[in-house]
Amino acid sequence: MLLIQCPYCGLRPELEFAYAGQAHVARPADPSATTPDQWTEFLYLRDNTRGIHAERWRHVRGCARFFNALRDTTTDQFLATYRAGESMPVLQQAGQKP
Amino acid sequence: MRKFSGWTLLKEAFGGQQGWTPQWRRVAPQAEYDAIIIGGGGHGLAAAYYLASEHGITRTAVLEKGWIGGGNTGRNTTIIRSNYLFDESAALYDHALKLWEDLSQVLNYNVMFSPRGVMMLAHTVHDVQVAKRHIHANRGNGVDNEWLSPEEAKAYCPPLNIERNIRYPVLGAALQRRGGTARHDAVAWGYARAADAIGVDIIENCEVTGLVRDASGAMEAVQTSRGLIRCRRVGVSAAGNTSVVLGLAGVRLPLESFPLQALVSEPVKPVVPCVVMSGSIHAYISQSDKGELVIGAGTDAYTSYTQRGALHVNSHTLSAVCELFPAFRRMRMLRNWGGIVDVTPDRSPIIARTPVPGLYVNCGWGTGGFKATPGAGHLLAWTMARDEPHPINAPFTIERFRDGHLIDEAAAAAVAH
Numbered sequence: 001m002l003l004i005q006c007p008y009c010g011l012r013p014e015l016e017f018a019y020a021g022q023a024h025v026a027r028p029a030d031p032s033a034t035t036p037d038q039w040t041e042f043l044y045l046r047d048n049t050r051g052i053h054a055e056r057w058r059h060v061r062g063c064a065r066f067f068n069a070l071r072d073t074t075t076d077q078f079l080a081t082y083r084a085g086e087s088m089p090v091l092q093q094a095g096q097k098p
Numbered sequence: 099m100r101k102f103s104g105w106t107l108l109k110e111a112f113g114g115q116q117g118w119t120p121q122w123r124r125v126a127p128q129a130e131y132d133a134i135i136i137g138g139g140g141h142g143l144a145a146a147y148y149l150a151s152e153h154g155i156t157r158t159a160v161l162e163k164g165w166i167g168g169g170n171t172g173r174n175t176t177i178i179r180s181n182y183l184f185d186e187s188a189a190l191y192d193h194a195l196k197l198w199e200d201l202s203q204v205l206n207y208n209v210m211f212s213p214r215g216v217m218m219l220a221h222t223v224h225d226v227q228v229a230k231r232h233i234h235a236n237r238g239n240g241v242d243n244e245w246l247s248p249e250e251a252k253a254y255c256p257p258l259n260i261e262r263n264i265r266y267p268v269l270g271a272a273l274q275r276r277g278g279t280a281r282h283d284a285v286a287w288g289y290a291r292a293a294d295a296i297g298v299d300i301i302e303n304c305e306v307t308g309l310v311r312d313a314s315g316a317m318e319a320v321q322t323s324r325g326l327i328r329c330r331r332v333g334v335s336a337a338g339n340t341s342v343v344l345g346l347a348g349v350r351l352p353l354e355s356f357p358l359q360a361l362v363s364e365p366v367k368p369v370v371p372c373v374v375m376s377g378s379i380h381a382y383i384s385q386s387d388k389g390e391l392v393i394g395a396g397t398d399a400y401t402s403y404t405q406r407g408a409l410h411v412n413s414h415t416l417s418a419v420c421e422l423f424p425a426f427r428r429m430r431m432l433r434n435w436g437g438i439v440d441v442t443p444d445r446s447p448i449i450a451r452t453p454v455p456g457l458y459v460n461c462g463w464g465t466g467g468f469k470a471t472p473g474a475g476h477l478l479a480w481t482m483a484r485d486e487p488h489p490i491n492a493p494f495t496i497e498r499f500r501d502g503h504l505i506d507e508a509a510a511a512a513v514a515h
């Protein structure tokens with residue numbers, strides 16, 4: 001089981017969390033001016049990254065808040081977690097740019 | 099290809115088994131092919147076989163980054179059924195089921211297809227209604243499916259616990275008698291051997307690292323770990339890695355890749371005569387011919403390419419299995435593993451052309467594509483050979499998400515496998 005750092009509560013077991021998909025996917029600001037292709041992009045298309053993935057998690061059985069994380073999908077290692085609304089952290093190690 | 103028969107077995111038995119030869123050639127890639135399939139799972143190998151056998155495109159290669167059948171084909175719980183709700187799905191999965199029925203004869207290779215019946219349990223009033231709706235829809239589409247009372251379910255599968263005092267009591271079950279299982283490895287090997295015999299090159303340890311397009315944007319070549327190979331007709335059948343491969347051509351797909359796990363017990367004498375599935379409590383069980391109980395779980399929660407998952411997912415499944423089959427409480431599990439499954443938002447696959455001319459894709463089979471292996475290969479081959487879909491896979495496009503024509507098996511049943 002993974003240990004996940006909730007930016008509000010600290011390190012907790014995976015069982016307390018719910019995965020909520022790719023992060024930083026913004027809903028189109030002006031729905032009536034949005035084309036079908038843009039809706040498709042928002043609703044259905046995902047990066048599905050093999051590597052470092054920015055994603056949303058929810059500490060559903062803790063503080064219940066959403067936050068974001070950078071995780072390497074080839075190892076499942078969490079590289080950073082950060083609060084919703086904050087910008088994506090820049091990773092220090094070489095080769096770990098998101 | 100040396101034909102297998104009772105006679106060849108007998109002859110080899112007396113000859114000390116010295117006469118067997120490799121079942122497919124080990125070849126280096128040629129400079130150019132008429133068709134290339136990326137991904138040597140059951141689907142890709144089947145597509146190559148049908149390209150050569152039904153469409154005469156014998157200058158075909160299958161490029162596999164590892165060994166054939168080492169992906170989800172070799173990792174799945176082999177449940178085969180066609181009792182899906184929507185007309186499009188019933189046609190698609192029943193097309194595959196019909197091909198399974200004589201596949202061993204067609205390939206001259208025993209794929210051990212065993213139509214022992216697939217029983218899907220209902221535990222709540224909602225489950226009962228959903229199951230009965232499926233039964234009626236299936237029968238309307240000519241797909242067999244029937245309702246069993248708890249007592250009838252127990253008669254069909256004696257170790258099943260139908261006591262009313264468990265957390266999720268069995269209120270009945272839907273039974274598809276034509277469903278069952280097959281031997282996963284044999285499916286890959288049987289298609290590989292038959293395809294090789296009619297000219298297809300099967301190239302293992304050959305990872306595709308680039309998709310090269312000409313000035314008009316059409317497919318021109320694939321870059322691989324074993325060099326550049328020219329080809330203007332390329333089909334991708336890479337399961338959990340489809341997003342990565344199509345990303346090489348800049349094509350984005352409605353896919354996410356999740357780990358899905360399975361496990362097997364120590365082998366025991368025959369005890370589970372059919373396949374038992376429970377969508378509500380995420381447990382699937384059958385017994386292999388070697389005697390192991392083959393048990394499948396639901397997908398893990400997050401996207402991943404690790405080919406492993408979390409232990410709590412398996413233990414959840416095992417507790418469900420133990421409640422349904424109390425006799426198994428003290429059995430030991432031998433192995434567990436994971437595969438990476440590519441899931442679409444509506445849980446239906448995509449077998450279609452892509453926006454890149456000459457590039458085709460077969461993906462999105464998620465947790466349930468083993469059953470479709472012969473059908474998916476057959477339809478991908480058709481689509482590649484004619485540059486247009488067969489009527490059966492015509493609805494399974496990428497554009498259905500934009501156009502609102504979802505085939506929403508996810509909402510219909512939310513059953514994996």
Ligand SMILES: Cc1cc2nc3c(=O)[nH]c(=O)nc-3n(C[C@H](O)[C@H](O)[C@H](O)COP(=O)(O)OP(=O)(O)OC[C@H]3O[C@@H](n4cnc5c(N)ncnc54)[C@H](O)[C@@H]3O)c2cc1C
Nearest residue numbers: 137139140141163169170171174175177306437467468469
């Ligand atoms: C645990 C588990 C249980 C399952 N249970 C069932 C079940 O009971 N019933 C059912 O119907 N389905 C089941 N499935 C789903 C089923 O296994 C898959 O849908 C099906 O096997 C997909 O077949 P495939 O040939 O497309 O994929 P695979 O067998 O995964 O083949 C894809 C191949 O592509 C190769 N590849 C990837 N990238 C590249 C590249 N860049 N270059 C070259 N090659 C590449 C991979 O190495 C792989 O061998 C299960 C899956 C899992 C993981």
Ligand SMILES: [Zn+2]
Nearest residue numbers: 006009059063
């Ligand atoms: Zn928290």
